[in-house]
Amino acid sequence: MPKIELTIETAEVFEPLLRPARYKASKGGRARGGSWFFAGQIVKAHAKKAGERTLCVREVQKSLKESAKRLIEDRIKSLGMERFFDPRYDEIRSHGGGVISFVGMTDHTAESIKSYEGYNRAYIEEAASISKRSLELLRPTIRREGSEIWAAWNPRHPKDPIEADIDWEREDAICVHSTFNDNPWFPKVLEGDRLADFERNRERYAHIWLGEYEPMVAGAIWDRATLHERRVGEVPPMERILVAVDHATGSEEDSNEHGIIVAGLGADKRGYVLEDASTRGAPMQWATRAVAMYDKWESDGIVIERNQGGDLVRQTLKTVRNTLPIVEVVATRGKHVRAAPVASLYALGKVSHVGPFNDLEDQLCRMTAAGYEGDGSPDRCDALVWAMTKLFPEISRGADSKPKRSVERERPPLPPSAPGAWMA
Numbered sequence: 001m002p003k004i005e006l007t008i009e010t011a012e013v014f015e016p017l018l019r020p021a022r023y024k025a026s027k028g029g030r031a032r033g034g035s036w037f038f039a040g041q042i043v044k045a046h047a048k049k050a051g052e053r054t055l056c057v058r059e060v061q062k063s064l065k066e067s068a069k070r071l072i073e074d075r076i077k078s079l080g081m082e083r084f085f086d087p088r089y090d091e092i093r094s095h096g097g098g099v100i101s102f103v104g105m106t107d108h109t110a111e112s113i114k115s116y117e118g119y120n121r122a123y124i125e126e127a128a129s130i131s132k133r134s135l136e137l138l139r140p141t142i143r144r145e146g147s148e149i150w151a152a153w154n155p156r157h158p159k160d161p162i163e164a165d166i167d168w169e170r171e172d173a174i175c176v177h178s179t180f181n182d183n184p185w186f187p188k189v190l191e192g193d194r195l196a197d198f199e200r201n202r203e204r205y206a207h208i209w210l211g212e213y214e215p216m217v218a219g220a221i222w223d224r225a226t227l228h229e230r231r232v233g234e235v236p237p238m239e240r241i242l243v244a245v246d247h248a249t250g251s252e253e254d255s256n257e258h259g260i261i262v263a264g265l266g267a268d269k270r271g272y273v274l275e276d277a278s279t280r281g282a283p284m285q286w287a288t289r290a291v292a293m294y295d296k297w298e299s300d301g302i303v304i305e306r307n308q309g310g311d312l313v314r315q316t317l318k319t320v321r322n323t324l325p326i327v328e329v330v331a332t333r334g335k336h337v338r339a340a341p342v343a344s345l346y347a348l349g350k351v352s353h354v355g356p357f358n359d360l361e362d363q364l365c366r367m368t369a370a371g372y373e374g375d376g377s378p379d380r381c382d383a384l385v386w387a388m389t390k391l392f393p394e395i396s397r398g399a400d401s402k403p404k405r406s407v408e409r410e411r412p413p414l415p416p417s418a419p420g421a422w423m424a
Contacts, residue, residue: 004047004048004084006044006047006048006079006081008040008041008044008079010037010040011033011037011178011182011183011184011185012182013176013178013182014026014033014034014037014176014178016174016176017037017041017174017176018041019174020146020148021148021172021173021174022147022148022149022172022173023148023149023150023151023166023168023170023172023173023174023175024148024149024150024151024173024174024175025127025150025151025152025153025162025168025173025174025175025176026038026151026152026175026176026178027152027153027154027155027175027176027177027211028154028155028176028177028178028179028182028210028211029154029178029179029180029207029208029209029210029211029212030154030180030190030194030208030209031180031183031186031187031190031194031209032178032179032180032182032183032211033178033182033183033185033186034152034176034178035068035071035125035152036071036075038123038150038152039068039071039072039074039075040075040079041150042054042056042072042075042100042121042123043072043075043076043079043081043085044079045120045121046084046085046094046095046098046100047079047081047084047085047094049096049098050094050095050096050097050098051096051097051098052094052096052098052120053098053099053100053101053116053118053119053120053121054099054100054101054119054120054121054122054123055101055103055116055119055121055122055123055142056068056069056072056100056101056102056103056122056123056125057102057103057104057105057122057123057124057125057130057134057138058104058105058124058125058126058129058130059104059105059106059126059129059130059131059134059355059356060104060105060106060129060355060356061102061103061104061107062104064089064090064102067102067125068102068123068125069087069092069100069102072092072100073087073092076092090102101116101119103116105130105131105133105134105137105138106134106355108137109137110137113137113138113141114141116141116142117141117142117143117144118144119142119144119147120144120146120147120148121142121147121148121149121150122138122141122142122147122148122149122150123150123151123152124138124149124150124151124152124153124162125152126152126153127151127152127153127162128153128154128155128156128160128162128358129153129356129358130151130161130162130356131161131231131233131355131356132161132165132231132233133232133233133234134161134233135161135162135165135166154207154208154211155207155211155212155213155214156207156213156214156224156358157213157214157224157225157228158213159224159225159228159229160228161228177211178211179209179210179211180194180209194209197209203215214362214365216365217365217366217368217373218368219368219369219370220365220366220367220368220373221336221339221340221343221367221368221369222343222346222361222364222365222367223365224361224365226346226347227346227353227361227364227365230346230349230351230352230353231352231353231354231355231356232272232352232353232354233354233355234354235272235274235354236266236267236268236272237266237267238264238265238266238267238272239264239265239266239267240264240265240300240391241262241263241264241265241274241297241298241299241300242262242263242264242299242300242301242302242303242327242387242390242391243260243261243262243290243293243294243297243299243301243302243303243387244259244260244261244262244263244302244303244304244383244384244386244387244390245258245259245260245286245290245302245303245304245313245317245383245386246258246259246305246379246380246382246383246386247259247283247286247304247313247379248280248377248379256376256377256379257278257279257280257376257379257380258278258279258280258281258286258379259278259378259379259380259381259382259383259384260276260277260278260279260286260289260290260293260383261273261275261276261277261278261360261380261383261384261387262274262275262276262277262293262296262297262299262387263384263387263388263391264297264391265391265392270349270350270351270352271345271350271351271352271388271391271392272351272352272353272354273351273352273353273354273357273360273384274297274354275293275296275297276357276359276360276380277289277290277292277293278359278360278379278380278383283312283316284316284319284320287316287317287319287320288320290302290317290320291317291320291321291324294324300325301324301325301326301327302317302324302325302326302327303326303327303328303329303386303387303390304317304326304327304328304329304386305328305329305330305331305382305386306328306329306330307330307331314326314328327390329386329389329390334371335367335371335372335378335381335382335385336367336368336369336370336371336372338382338385338389339367339381339385340369341389341395342384342385342388342389342392342395343364343367344395345388345392345395350392351388357380359380360380360381360384362374363378363380363381364381364384366378367381
């Protein structure tokens with residue numbers, strides 16, 4: 001086969017990543033071009049050498065739409081390399097028996113991941129979300145001589161496993177931090193969005209566009225360090241599992257999400273967040289999704305709020321399945337007051353997340369003692385609170401019921417001869 005000449009224009013900031021290294025990373029802000037760079041390097045490697053194998057991973061991959069598959073296919077076309085590739089439904093094949101595979105790490109065990117031992121490289125998408133367990137599985141799996149592990153992410157917290165568990169100062173590691181300013185092909189259409197964030201979303205601008213760590217909300221009752229410290233990689237034996245729903249009042253595209261959280265009480269008497277299935281859509285859409293979660297996790301019931309249209313929520317769920325066991329909660333206090341006892345469970349080490357839940361955790365870390373400091377309504381957070389309130393009933397009094405006012409009854413005077421009487 002004749003030698004293939006393929007030259008890819010590369011932003012100067014990414015040139016260090018062209019050198020061989022065990023670990024390569026692009027971290028930084030939005031529109032920096034990191035994913036586009038790595039997609040180009042994957043295409044180049046497969047086009048120039050027969051039989052190459054690349055594993056594209058992310059922590060959770062519910063569908064191929066969430067993977068880098070479409071990006072790589074677009075890169076193949078932009079580089080005019082279609083003749084070397086054969087895109088299939090769940091993979092992209094390349095000449096000489098090569099393949100680009102796409103997997104979610106939560107779908108694999110220590111045994112199943114071994115099937116990828118012969119791969120030349122792994123590319124971790126949205127690496128800020130990759131769990132400690134997943135890194136521990138992936139790193140020894142990619143063991144072929146000369147193999148490499150690539151990663152791209154927008155930094156969230158210095159204790160994220162991708163930052164804390166890999167020594168990026170070692171000689172065989174290259175980590176490049178960049179922003180939109182380093183991208184010669186920064187899309188002009190995004191400039192309006194950037195300027196709008198600079199003017200109206202100043203507190204998060206540095207995180208979104210400059211790649212700085214997620215800002216901490218003053219007075220937040222959850223913190224990312226605690227969430228990371230308690231995170232686990234596998235579902236433990238469970239005693240009880242609930243699906244909690246906090247439905248939004250609207251169903252339009254720009255409406256708040258319907259919070260749907262699956263949580264359970266483990267055999268160790270600790271709480272576990274198992275899945276975030278929150279969604280937007282019409283009543284039948286969120287109800288069908290909630291019932292699907294009920295079936296998937298063999299749940300013991302679906303928790304709903306009685307106050308906020310409880311009758312309608314119950315009726316909608318019963319329309320999907322009339323035999324559903326529905327558990328009601330009654331809210332008598334504000335969201336932040338109800339959330340505080342649940343946040344205390346986290347601080348006491350009584351709750352763990354099974355894997356990362358980025359959107360849920362963003363909401364949790366914006367809930368303060370004075371209220372929610374984020375945009376819209378914290379529907380995911382609310383659903384989590386409902387679930388934990390039922391899994392830990394001892395906290396429900398402090399979260400949802402008004403303290404009973406003690407009434408001091410007037411005590412009749414004791415007769416002079418009675419024990420305890422004054423000057424008896």
